[in-house]
Amino acid sequence: MATDIRVIGSFVQAMMICPRQVWLMSRQICPDEDNVFLELGRLIGSHAYGRERKEVHLGHLCLDLVRRGGREFVVGEVKKSSRAREAARMQLAFYLYELREMGIEAEGELLFPEERRRERVVLDAGLIQQVEELKRRIIAVIYRDKPPPPQKIPFCSKCAYAELCWA
Amino acid sequence: MQKTLYLFASGRLRRKDNTICVESEEGTKYFPVTSLRDIVVFGEVDLNKKLLEFMQENEVVLHFFGHYGNYVGSFYPREHYNSGYVILRQAEHYLDPGRRLNLARKFVEGALANILQVLRYYQNRGKDLAPYIEPIACLAGDRLSLCGNIEELMAIEGNARAYYYDSFNIILEGAPFVIKGRSKRPPADPLNALISFGNSLIYTKVLTEIYKTHLDPRIGYLHATNFRRFTLNLDVAEIFKPIFADRVLFTLVGKKMIGSGDFKRHGAAVLLKESGRRLYVKELEDKLQTTFYHRRLKRNVSYQTLIRLELYKLEKHLIGEETYEPFVSRW
Numbered sequence: 099m100a101t102d103i104r105v106i107g108s109f110v111q112a113m114m115i116c117p118r119q120v121w122l123m124s125r126q127i128c129p130d131e132d133n134v135f136l137e138l139g140r141l142i143g144s145h146a147y148g149r150e151r152k153e154v155h156l157g158h159l160c161l162d163l164v165r166r167g168g169r170e171f172v173v174g175e176v177k178k179s180s181r182a183r184e185a186a187r188m189q190l191a192f193y194l195y196e197l198r199e200m201g202i203e204a205e206g207e208l209l210f211p212e213e214r215r216r217e218r219v220v221l222d223a224g225l226i227q228q229v230e231e232l233k234r235r236i237i238a239v240i241y242r243d244k245p246p247p248p249q250k251i252p253f254c255s256k257c258a259y260a261e262l263c264w265a
Numbered sequence: 266m267q268k269t270l271y272l273f274a275s276g277r278l279r280r281k282d283n284t285i286c287v288e289s290e291e292g293t294k295y296f297p298v299t300s301l302r303d304i305v306v307f308g309e310v311d312l313n314k315k316l317l318e319f320m321q322e323n324e325v326v327l328h329f330f331g332h333y334g335n336y337v338g339s340f341y342p343r344e345h346y347n348s349g350y351v352i353l354r355q356a357e358h359y360l361d362p363g364r365r366l367n368l369a370r371k372f373v374e375g376a377l378a379n380i381l382q383v384l385r386y387y388q389n390r391g392k393d394l395a396p397y398i399e400p401i402a403c404l405a406g407d408r409l410s411l412c413g414n415i416e417e418l419m420a421i422e423g424n425a426r427a428y429y430y431d432s433f434n435i436i437l438e439g440a441p442f443v444i445k446g447r448s449k450r451p452p453a454d455p456l457n458a459l460i461s462f463g464n465s466l467i468y469t470k471v472l473t474e475i476y477k478t479h480l481d482p483r484i485g486y487l488h489a490t491n492f493r494r495f496t497l498n499l500d501v502a503e504i505f506k507p508i509f510a511d512r513v514l515f516t517l518v519g520k521k522m523i524g525s526g527d528f529k530r531h532g533a534a535v536l537l538k539e540s541g542r543r544l545y546v547k548e549l550e551d552k553l554q555t556t557f558y559h560r561r562l563k564r565n566v567s568y569q570t571l572i573r574l575e576l577y578k579l580e581k582h583l584i585g586e587e588t589y590e591p592f593v594s595r596w
Contacts, residue, residue, distance in 0.1 A: 125348055125350035125351070125584075126347060126348040126349065126350060126351075126479075127348050127350070127351060127479055127580075128346060128348070128479075130477070131324075131345070131346075132267070132477070243585070244584065244585055244586055245584065245586060247586075260562070261562065261570070261573065261574060261577060262577045262580065262581070264561045264562045264563075265561070265562075265573075265574035265575070265577035265578045265581070
């Protein structure tokens with residue numbers, strides 16, 4: 099593997115659900131793009147909150163939405179559903195963590211447009227610890243020679259990697 | 266489910282706003298681009314770069330066939346599933362003679378196992394095929410496992426296929442056609458014409474599916490790679506030819522759906538007429554849409570999807586995750 103391993107947001111989200119996905123993504127083995135749920139997610143991501151600022155790339159970060167909220171920046175992460183709420187929360191926490199490393203203080207907001215729900219995420223000491231721990235685990239997975247074997251979990255049923263894993 | 270569009274008539278293929286438009290003497294037809302996986306062109310079709318760009322954006326593969334049903338080439342849009350890691354692994358398995366032989370053997374193994382499966386099916390239906398099954402089973406057994414190089418593998422496959430094609434005369438007893446050995450350039454009789462046509466379609470089917478994976482179609486294992494021609498699809502197609510192409514042939518000829526009137530003679534060559542091609546394509550598409558229960562995926566999958574799954578298995582073999590075992594039909 100390349101020496102320069104950089105953890106990105108999607109790895110964090112994937113790590114919370116399926117470490118195997120992290121390994122595959124790190125090799126650019128991307129999922130089946132024809133998967134309807136992927137398309138749906140992409141569609142929702144691009145259509146929701148059309149009036150606000152979209153897709154901001156900052157170094158290795160790809161933020162769905164950035165706006166000013168009072169004194170601070172608010173970083174939004176748009177998700178199709180809250181099914182993997184915890185994973186989405188950690189992804190957002192990771193962005194906030196990385197931004198802080200760059201010297202930018204921000205607040206987070208999880209957005210579920212289809213459910214008309216928002217949720218605030220603030221980076222506190224506990225969350226910082228979790229992000230750091232998660233980053234360590236991600237690097238460890240990526241360094242593995244082979245991907246972690248597939249495990250049947252509820253997410254498999256709608257996962258765009260399922261055919262690769264279970265072929 | 267994305268479909269394959271077959272163009273038999275001559276005319277024009279173009280982009281009309283955001284759909285694909287086919288203009289021919291029969292009229293103008295529109296096809297939503299997202300519903301198409303690939304387009305197979307038999308007729309004299311005019312197209313322009315704008316169409317190709319549109320095909321690239323929507324990841325649609327175009328396959329072209331010549332006037333005689335010969336494969337001309339494919340428009341294989343820019344790769345969209347890029348993984349340097351997988352390509353390096355693919356090359357690594359090609360460069361290492363042991364690994365390459367191992368994979369090549371798997372393809373022949375799968376091909377012969379599926380051939381035997383087809384023959385056993387007809388044996389159970391009262392055809393006396395034992396004289397063909399025995400020698401092929403023998404080749405598929407020890408002879409195959411003792412093979413020391415690719416040339417020997419190819420020879421064994423060739424021998425097995427010679428027995429196999431001879432058996433067509435028994436399977437198709439009572440049909441108006443007889444096969445006297447395999448002839449390709451050109452096909453000397455209707456059965457050979459059908460075999461050639463079917464095989465080329467399977468090659469394009471596999472190629473389209475390869476486009477949807479991270480594999481590079483130029484690196485094959487059984488068929489020599491020379492980095493000019495697609496070869497991986499030829500390898501993988503070996504497995505599917507008996508169960509897709511040949512079964513369609515048996516149906517069409519056995520049920521007398523196709524007759525002498527669907528072929529034409531051109532010098533020494535026997536070619537399928539448009540009517541014959543249409544019949545074949547229809548039957549093949551029906552076959553590929555047939556679904557069966559996949560035990561590991563725990564759901565029904567079509568034969569079309571099965572091709573993709575086979576490629577994923579190959580990918581996993583290259584990654585070093587799971588040893589590749591070819592698909593063998595059970596029925």
